Amino acid sequence: MKNIVVAVSLFVVILLLSFFSIRYLNKTCNKFLSLSNKIQTSLQNGSYSKADLYLKSFEKDWYKHSSILSVFIHHMEVDDISLEVERLSQAIKYKEKKDAMESSHTLSFLIEHVSSLEEINLENIF
Template sequence: MRNVVIAVVIFLVMIIAMLFSLSYLNNVSSTLQRVNDELEQFISDDQWDKAYKSAMEYTHRWEYHSKIIKIFVNHQEIDNVEMELWKLPQYVKEKTKDEALASVHALKFLLSHISKLEKINLQNIF
């Protein structure tokens, strides 16, 4: 009987941890997507100073949140986001509009891809 109770408690803790991680990932993803959209608008409007500040804000937010996200997300996906984030401020700093926009779109895709990979659905279970 005691083994069953322990197993049920462990199962419930795992479910709660999964729900917490999904909620956290969705909140971070939506926050970063807003910064991403703002950054894209600044780049499109050739507002390079605002774009650089926004790119640096994006980088700092990612560094803060990635410490927790790394616990439950595939590291390959994290590495892809970080590679683009290292490039983005330099593209903006050098006012390379096409490369900066490409990097912003890549980050948009990577963040949505991470969210899709972590959702609970039959495709991700099997």
């Protein structure tokens, strides 16, 4: 009987941790997608100073959350996003609209990809 209680308790703990990790991941990804969309909109309007402000906010939050996110997702995903943030910062700094738009779109794609990897569905389970 003791073994069953321990097994059920561990199962419940694992389920709760999974629930909270997915919730945290979705919350942070939505926050980053919102900032990325604001960066894209600013770039489309030609407002590099506004895009730079949004990017600084993105960078600050990203480097704060990336170490926690790397516990839940593959570190290559985190590295790819970090690399794209650096690429985007240089494109905005030198006011290269084409490169900045490409990087901001890639950044959004990578964040959406991370979020989709953690969805609970059969494809991700098997």
